[in-house]
Amino acid sequence: MLFIAWKMLVGDRIKYLSLIVGIAFSTLLIGQQAGTYAGLTSWIRASVSDLSAGIDLWVMEPEVESVDDVKPMRDTAVDIVRGVPGVLWAAPLFKGSIALRLPDGTLRRAPIVGLEDGTYMGGPTTLRAGSLQDLSADGAVILDAAAVDDERWSFVGPDGVRRKLQVGDRIVINDNDAVVVGISELGQSFFDAPVYTTYTRALRFAPPERRQLAFVLVGVAPGSNSLDVASQIESATGLKARTPAGFTRLTEDYVNSVIGLVFSIGVIIVLAMGIGLAVTAQTFFNFTLDNSRYFAALKANGMTDFQLIRVVSLQAGIVCMLGFGIGIGLVTCFGLATTAAGGKFPFLLTPGVVGLVAALIGGVALVATVVSLFRVIRLEPAMVFRA
16 A cells, blocks of 8 residues: 555656645744744743852842843842741842943943852853852953854954953953953853843942842742742732742743744744645645546545545655655754854754644645545546546
8 A cells, every 4th residue: 555655646756746845845934933933932041041040039120021121129128038938048139231341442332240249149150261259359250252252342452463352351341440250151142141240349330320239039948939938028028029930931921022023933834834735735636636547446446435545644644754854954954054153043943843843744734635635535436437
């Protein structure tokens, strides 16, 4: 039966190749968009996870909608949170924006994150050079590799040679001298790479404001439930408390609402499925129509409707697997090309993305098969004897 299905399928090579190209093209479009969404989501998650090492809860103003949406609180919020039952420790976190000058005077803007002096809670966990303890030095800052490796952050040294920033270079932040003591190496983030320093130094670097506390980072005591402690913090302070996972979802929802990410990518995926369905269903229907005499002959020779369904399903399965394999291969090549360009394009091809694409393409193939089966099942064996 498999041999019969295969011979009928490849008998018309134009339609056979058209079916494969239609499935492959749909797979490419769906996979590229799904991978882009997964990449953007991973960047958004990194914006929170990069600051969440060892942290159980984030405390913030109720109006805060994302990790980049800073609405300063009173400094006394830290002490109030520390007094809530179930809180093991609480640390302040400053987050703002600064203007800095590179050694050759080039002006750049960047976010600045102020970590609690001494504990450095919320700091980067992976560093290419230096350590968090180096922030104890006067004027010390840690830059992220995403900024250091950016050509726009390179500068011309006294010898006239352009190079990247490195440990030991001195920069100026809002007319304050600073020295680079480390380079963090975290994943690509949706927001700009921050400059890390201590909390008190960040207050000196940043423009003065009446309120400057951006977030309170909380560690929950052993045996306490994070969600229960979050509820108690909200009752005691009137602030909003979220777990890192909850804060990530909040940030994702904010980004989606601002740029319409889910809607935009969803529309393209639906269009890709529509194109694939139209091409595949029409071509496959024409294929069964052109081979009606052969299907009728199989019926006349005793093949049941169930066996014919198996033949058509095998043909659709062969086309679907070949088209999906080619399409997902092209998606993989696209991903490799974008990551080889320095990772500036958000793309992530995970097993979940591949599974989703396979399910959607399988649905397209299923609909095309059902449309063709109606024609095959309704065939009369007598038509094989007609002129």
